[in-house]
Amino acid sequence: MSQIDVKQIIETQRQDWNRVAPAWEKWDQLLERNMAFVNYRLIGDARLCFGHHVLDIGCGTGYPALLAAQAVGSAGRVTGIDLAKEMLEVAKRKAQTLGITNITFQTADATTLPFEADSYDAVISRFCLMFLPDVSKAMSGIARILKRGGYLAAAVWSSADKNPFLKIPMDALRKFIELPPSDPEQPGLFRLAKAGELLGIAKQAGLQGLADEEISGETSFESADEYLASLMDMAAPLQGLFNKLSPPQRDEARIEIKRTADKYKKDDKIFLPIAVRIAVAKKP
Numbered sequence: 001m002s003q004i005d006v007k008q009i010i011e012t013q014r015q016d017w018n019r020v021a022p023a024w025e026k027w028d029q030l031l032e033r034n035m036a037f038v039n040y041r042l043i044g045d046a047r048l049c050f051g052h053h054v055l056d057i058g059c060g061t062g063y064p065a066l067l068a069a070q071a072v073g074s075a076g077r078v079t080g081i082d083l084a085k086e087m088l089e090v091a092k093r094k095a096q097t098l099g100i101t102n103i104t105f106q107t108a109d110a111t112t113l114p115f116e117a118d119s120y121d122a123v124i125s126r127f128c129l130m131f132l133p134d135v136s137k138a139m140s141g142i143a144r145i146l147k148r149g150g151y152l153a154a155a156v157w158s159s160a161d162k163n164p165f166l167k168i169p170m171d172a173l174r175k176f177i178e179l180p181p182s183d184p185e186q187p188g189l190f191r192l193a194k195a196g197e198l199l200g201i202a203k204q205a206g207l208q209g210l211a212d213e214e215i216s217g218e219t220s221f222e223s224a225d226e227y228l229a230s231l232m233d234m235a236a237p238l239q240g241l242f243n244k245l246s247p248p249q250r251d252e253a254r255i256e257i258k259r260t261a262d263k264y265k266k267d268d269k270i271f272l273p274i275a276v277r278i279a280v281a282k283k284p
Contacts, residue, residue: 006133009187010109013131014083016236017060021086023233024061028094030230032063034219035126038155038276039064041215042124043071045153045280051075052121055145057110057138057154058082058128062091068124069095069103079115081108113141120145125154129198130191139205146283152207153280156192158214162275164264165219169231172256173241176249189237198279207281214277221270224258231257 024031032039042064048054048071056065059080069078080103082088088105095103108114110125111134123142132138142152160167166189173179182188192198199212221227231238242250264272 006111009133010083013187013236016240017082017084018086020234020236020239021061021084021090023230024087025090025093027230027234028061028090030221030226031234035063037215037217038126039067041278042126042153042155043067045211045278046122046124046151048072048076048122053119054078055113055115055120055123056080057113057123057125057142058131059091059105059126060084060087062094062105064124064126065091065103065105066095066098066100068122069100072102074102076102078103079120080105081110081113083107083109111138111141113138113145115145117144118147121147121150123150123152123154125152127155127157129154130156130189130193131187133187135192135198135201136204139201139207143202143205143207143283146207148283150283151210151280152202152282153278154198155276155278156198157189158275158277159193160190162214162216162273164260165272165274168260168272169235169238169253169257172253172260173245175256176245176253177241179241193277195277198277199281202279202281206283208284209279209281211278211280214275216273216275218271219274221261221272224261224265224270227261227270227272228254228257 050073052072054068059065059082065078065080085107091105110132182190196212199209203209261270264270
């Protein structure tokens with residue numbers, strides 16, 4: 001991948017996530033309710049303790065960084081980084097509301113981490129690494145800034161077939177436009193879905209692989225309408241694809257998405273399965 005391509009990808013991602021930051025704040029309670037089990041899993045797998053210094057890569061609007069700040073206590077410190085300044089502004093407001101003071105947020109590119117070597121006890125990341133143009137470079141940076149004995153715990157999406165939450169809109173779009181096949185060298189939702197892939201990159205960077213596990217859960221919505229509205233508001237990559245449709249096609253795609261989501265209704269709510277891959281590594 002050329003340097004120009006990398007810069008273009010990063011800038012496009014920055015613009016996309018800044019654009020949807022207000023929607024992430026709007027749907028904050030729904031998002032954190034649905035992703036709480038992933039947040040807590042990362043905190044545990046990173047072995048966070050009182051007094052630890054922690055880096056959250058791609059923290060977005062604040063989680064799991066805010067949870068990490070509570071785990072490490074007043075003697076600890078958490079740094080949350082993200083490309084999108086507007087997402088971090090939301091995170092700062094949440095920290096202030098929660099009264100969490102041992103956390104800072106800054107805009108930074110995960111592939112060129114601007115931190116000193118051996119400066120963090122743990123690195124955590126939720127649904128970020130698969131979007132990076134150069135995962136190997138980012139992992140080398142993670143290995144550099146981790147202290148000896150420090151842990152990495154990262155969550156990425158598992159395969160599309162196990163994630164109706166994400167697959168339903170993609171299937172609807174395929175009825176109208178041709179979606180390119182997933183490229184393992186290009187950023188994307190399911191780029192690191194394969195078992196052992198992310199952990200293998202960590203090992204190549206000099207980290208000791210500890211675990212590579214797929215965990216499953218459910219996202220819940222009051223209705224198919226709520227699912228569609230939150231999805232269309234927050235999913236920056238999906239918005240670009242929908243913009244390629246004509247107005248009648250968009251209407252038909254929305255109807256199809258809601259019709260499919262309704263198949264997952266239980267007790268008057270929608271429960272959509274998700275599958276997440278958790279990779280855990282340690283710096284020897």
